Amino acid sequence: MDTFVQQLINGLTIGSIYALIALGYTMVYGILRLINFAHGDIYMVGAYAGFMLAVALGFASEPSAFGFVVTLVGAMAIAGVIGMAIERFAYRPVRKYSKMTTLITAIGMSLLIEYLFVFFFSGTPRSFPQLLPNENITLFGNATISTSQILIFVVSILLMVLLQYIIFKTKIGKAMRAVSFNINSAKLMGINTDFVIAFTFALGSALAAAAGVLTAQYNPKIEPLMGIMTGLKAFVAAVLGGIGNVPGAVLGGLLIGAAETLVVGYGGYIGIPSTYRDAVAFAILILVLLIRPAGLLGSNVQEKV
């Protein structure tokens, strides 16, 4: 029992990270119908931004809650600005073109960010400083949870609540919902759609950066290509939950994280060795999509002529 609880905690930790990144994918998709392949790299940019802030401001040497908050918020702000810049200079000019064109632009953006970071920071993994003291808490039996895991849960939940608040209780949130419902009508209603889209990118990028900093507290190795696989799995999580659907992204992220870890822990009993871990996310996605083509929480819209 304690092993199962332990595995669940492990899985949900990773799941929360996937969920935070998936939110960015799902919001951008909801508004632009664009798979933002560069979003996984924003997660990496966020981790690097946090790393540089923490080192530059001297938080690396002394763990403190203040240092952590400043690093987290700073990284989120930097990533938000970068996200807006990417939207402005790469995606806005191709917005009116076909899906293939925007997809290739996104892939090109992803490659550009990765190679720029490899060029400037080299591929050598860096060690992210511990910003808060890390301790283990024994729950019962063998099941333990570390403070960095608790931190991931708490901060992710806070950010998700904040996001829900922004989307449903603020003016800009209303505008976002309007744009995602119908961009042209929204424009006719006097909504500055360009601004709303830029804001959505900033919001999504900030969440990804938060995921980057939080992951780095749990697994302090950061490197320029760390966003590729994690980003892809987060995207899978977004599609799984129903792309364009915010609670769906959270559900999808937690499911993928838990499923992955449980396959590692128990897959051996049903003939799936842990080497298949990366395939699990995709396999679940394919199965779900075949049964529910719009994802778990997505609305199944019939196409009309």
Added chain:
Amino acid sequence: MTRVLLTIGLLTSIFCSFACVQKGGNATTGNTGDTIKVGVYADLTGQTSSFGQSTKNGVELAVEEINAAGGVNGKKIELIVEDDQGRPEQAKTVVSKLISQDKVQAIIGEVASTNSLAAAPVAQDAKIPMITPSSTNPKVTEVGDYISRVCFIDPFQGSVMAKFAANTLKAKTAAILGDVNSDYSKGLTQFFEEEFTRLGGKIVAKEAYTQSDPDFKGQLTKIRNLNPDVIYVPGYYGQVGIIAKQARELGMNMPLMGGDGWDSPELWKLGGDALKNTYISNHYSAENPAPEIQNFVKAYTAKFGVSPDSLAALAYDAAKVLADAIKRAGGTDSVKLKDAINATKNFAGVTGSITLDAQRNAVKPAVVLELDPAAGKFKFKETIAPEGAATSTTAAANTNASGANVANTSATNMNATAVSNANATTNSNTATTNATR
């Protein structure tokens, strides 16, 4: 009509492309100049780019020193470095570029055995000697007599730790946690398992991770239930530091063991206190006060701003071995140069005394080091000479061929390491490797 146009289009395109390549081609003048051209291929932009960067740095440092000392036989060495993005297909392409366009006279590379295996036949066919600094898979040098290496091979290193676990740590059960994408990790896993089982131990779990995994607790929790005496983690420092940390967080305090892939200054930062009670096999200890090693560490740190890891040290040695062979061969005639490289004997490198056996594998004894995170240094535990490794596997039988040399080498090396305990610094020397993700 369209079909004709289509074919014309196709033809034109092919000729266009052909012209393009031709144009790109005439960059170099061949080996008439007064420099010796050495090609280096490494992953500088892909997922293993940290290994490639270290390799490139190590070679660059060695060449700079050689040229500052007047070059080899009065000729300067000119390096041509190409990036292969960590893709075997690209590795092969850049090696054929280095050979046919840049007309290099020798090649150094790659880290990952997969990439070396893809590219080695090109060098072999063109009769250009290739020294791989850190590809540990036995198959690499089996490609042909122009291919050699300056690092351990997997069968030897894997069995070293199995012996240490069974004999010194008296472990009865072991779990293995390896990198599924890395053939270095797979090789070590295989030979550790064979040797440990032969010595009467039991492997209770074999789990895998990939380098992009954000955490390892799933695998570790599973291992925790089986409660093995030791865990063997044949991976690279980027992951093993985290693995150690997360294992300790889960309350697993058994010894962790690894190979030379652990060896990097970054390991201490990533793993911290969790690295207590861990042991690795290595070429030998970097804290060795021998002047050539300390000078290497100092020069490397000064030039690149980071301390060298094992891959950098091996690359440095590969370049020095090559320069030494060019000197002995009296030039770069490919047959003479190949013979000179293959005859390398007791070459004093920073990763130990290098002697190439009949299979062109470097024969060096391995040392087992204990990690001391408080001081950030390695403590010498014991030396295990290659002969023993040969009994377990056929592949390792290669190392037997030069039994006489081995005795020599291990004697010198042991002294060196014994002294090293006293000293401190984080660092590295050594290694083997290949990785493929």
Added chain:
Amino acid sequence: MSSWVKSLITAVVLIAVLYVVNAMMSTGGFFGTGIDDYQARLLVFIAINIILATSLNLINGFTGQFSIGHAGFMAVGAYSSAYFTVTYGKAIEASLGSLGDTVASSIVLLIAIAIGAVVAAVMGLIVGIPSLRLKGDYLAIVTLGFAEIIRIVILNIDAVGGATGLQVPGYANFLWIGIFAIITVVVIHNIVKSDTGRALISIREDELAAEAMGVNTTKYKVTSFVIGSSFAGIAGVLFAHYNKFLSTNDFQFIKSFEIIIMIVIGGMGSMTGAILGAIIVTLLPELLRQLPDIQVGAATFKFADLRLVIFALILIVTMIVRPQGILGTREFGLSWLKRPMRTPEGTEPTGSDEGTPIAQQAEARRLESEEDKDQ
């Protein structure tokens, strides 16, 4: 001249050209002129990429299905055929020894190609039947997922080398690869010009309308997917037996992206566009290696280190400046050169605004209607 005579002559000429180029690649060259290993390799990769790009173009460009996992089918073809040649290649060659080496190895290669094509086609069918029910981005992510699953499964099969990789006998040469590139182009061109092709294009333009007109869309979508996969398998076989080494690292999703880039940069739905794209994507990164070093004070700045950054930038800028790709849906040929003479200047529909290909207009319309309904 009747058209089959023309075709025959073209075929003979092409094969002769391929033969000469192939001969120039061997040691000693052809009448003293040679192509070195590196250039030869690039030419071969151009040919392989042409197969990949044109076959993906059938799925993406002509049928309008959003597949981004083409490298997975290439891997299936490569590994299945390599397993065959590694295991039985020598034995078959020996039993055919009386026919001479060239003939024997050619037969082995042809069997390997057949195996690769069939296995990849079967895989295409397995992947295609369920996933082609999905549309647009969902299909894209499912194909990408399948490609990754295929790669991970192969990585875990020790019989084909696992992480270490697999050494494969080198049966393929430029002549064979060039011939198969031409066969692929001709076959796909003929499919596109046939009734089937018209059905495929009708699906791309408007699936519901096509269905209303009595086109069995599922059947045609699966057909195009299977044919495309099968040719990707052939490309994989040729790659395996030319490169002589297989590693799953060569089939990561970046490879699938590269194939997509080829068809988008050349122009979706254009045969010659796909070919042009294949050439550009193969050669551009290699040509960027030649970028000069620039001396800034004491430090040398190596432009070549930035080649992949520059490649990515070129990609983005191309998409912004010319979103329909270099050729759009047009074909490059003599008529294309002649056209400006026929149409008075200024009336030629060019540029992204007036000249948007029908496919894109349809896509835009579809998007709009989707936006109306989606929430």
